[in-house]
Amino acid sequence: MTSLVTVYIPTKNRLSLLRRAVQSVLGQTHGAIELIIVSDGSTDGTCDYVRSLQQHANVKLIHNDTSVGACAARNQALDIAQGEFITGLDDDDMFMPHRLERFIAAWRTREAAGERFSCLFDRRIVDQGGAVTLANAAPVAGYEEMLGENLIGNQVFTTPARMRAAGGFDAAMPAWQDWEMWVRLVQHGGPAHNIGANSYLMDVSHEFERITLKSGDRIIQAAKLFYAKHGQGGRALPGLLNSLGAYPQIRLSLGDLMVMAGTPATRRHALRQLRRRQFKPTMAGTLA
Structure with a gap:
């Protein structure tokens, strides 16, 4: 059939x-x-x-x-x-x-x-x-x-x-x-x-919009909703921050990078951004 x-x-x-x-x-x-x-x-x-x-x-x-x-x-x-x-x-x-x-x-x-x-x-x-x-x-x-x-x-x-x-x-x-x-x-x-x-x-080569070009505020709002629904006591936080940091229109905070640095899977990305000083100088978490 x-x-x-x-x-x-x-x-x-x-x-x-x-x-x-x-x-x-x-x-x-x-x-x-x-x-x-x-x-x-x-x-x-x-x-x-x-x-x-x-x-x-x-x-x-x-x-x-x-x-x-x-x-x-x-x-x-x-x-x-x-x-x-x-x-x-x-x-x-x-x-x-x-x-x-x-x-x-x-x-x-x-x-x-x-x-x-x-x-x-x-x-x-x-x-x-x-x-x-x-x-x-x-x-x-x-x-x-x-x-x-x-x-x-x-x-x-x-x-x-x-x-x-x-x-x-x-x-x-x-x-x-x-x-x-x-x-x-x-x-x-x-x-x-x-x-x-x-x-x-x-x-991704055409002139129309894809998610990577959406406003940073809109993506952060989505990440906050995602975290509220599936945060699982903070276990998902380093990975979510890592995904947020992949967008060129979003700059994570120093506090975010410290969270990422504490997890082996996201540590390398956090250290790279710290070395390049690509972060907001605040300890306030983006998803807090």
């Missing part, structure tokens, strides 16, 4: 990028696909384009006259998903042709072995416009590890039932929405496993 896979894409006024994302889904070697595109307040012809696809592909359109945000848009797609499996795609990224086929094969293998796991993920090919790197190479992402670092990235492969049981995406998060969702998914259903197929192409 061919397994139906739901793929959701939230989008807003990025039709040129959306077209290539959609074609990368429709060009999969696995053919049983339900593609749900959520137009979140688009006014650039996105809806007309999606409607033109519906005559020859299993494509569904949800259009919001007023934008509700990416998290709420993903949840709208999750609410109507009919697939046995589900995964997402950002409108500025692309699937490699073998992505869904490889995910299903890996899922069936682990399922047949009786393993407990919540989802699968893959390494991302990151196109930086002149340099190409690989991201999210960890072979497995457990709950404890995910508290301090997003080992998974921005997409997982799982079932609609598991995503719903974990509570869907939190629309109150101004950033880090994917990471926070995966933490709950892994906590609820078991570790995530990497299939190692290099099947997701992330494009």
Whole structure:
């Protein structure tokens, strides 16, 4: 029996990028696909384009006259998903042709072995416009590890039932929405496993916004919410500070770096910033 896979894409006024994302889904070697595109307040012809696809592909359109945000848009797609499996795609990224086929094969293998796991993920090919790197190479992402670092990235492969049981995406998060969702998914259903197929192409070379360009205040607000939900008595704090420090628009405090220096996994990054004097001269914690 061919397994139906739901793929959701939230989008807003990025039709040129959306077209290539959609074609990368429709060009999969696995053919049983339900593609749900959520137009979140688009006014650039996105809806007309999606409607033109519906005559020859299993494509569904949800259009919001007023934008509700990416998290709420993903949840709208999750609410109507009919697939046995589900995964997402950002409108500025692309699937490699073998992505869904490889995910299903890996899922069936682990399922047949009786393993407990919540989802699968893959390494991302990151196109930086002149340099190409690989991201999210960890072979497995457990709950404890995910508290301090997003080992998974921005997409997982799982079932609609598991995503719903974990509570869907939190629309109150101004950033880090994917990471926070995966933490709950892994906590609820078991570790995530990497299939190692290099099947997701992330494009950071275009002129549209990605999270790395969002305001520092917005990212710090997301980190504070994340810490309030998953802080676990401070265990996650060094890793969260380390993730915050990776953003060029955020400068950690001296107090933050002292916290990081006390943990082997984040000590090297803290010492490097101390040597470069890249910190705010205060002991007040950014997430306090």
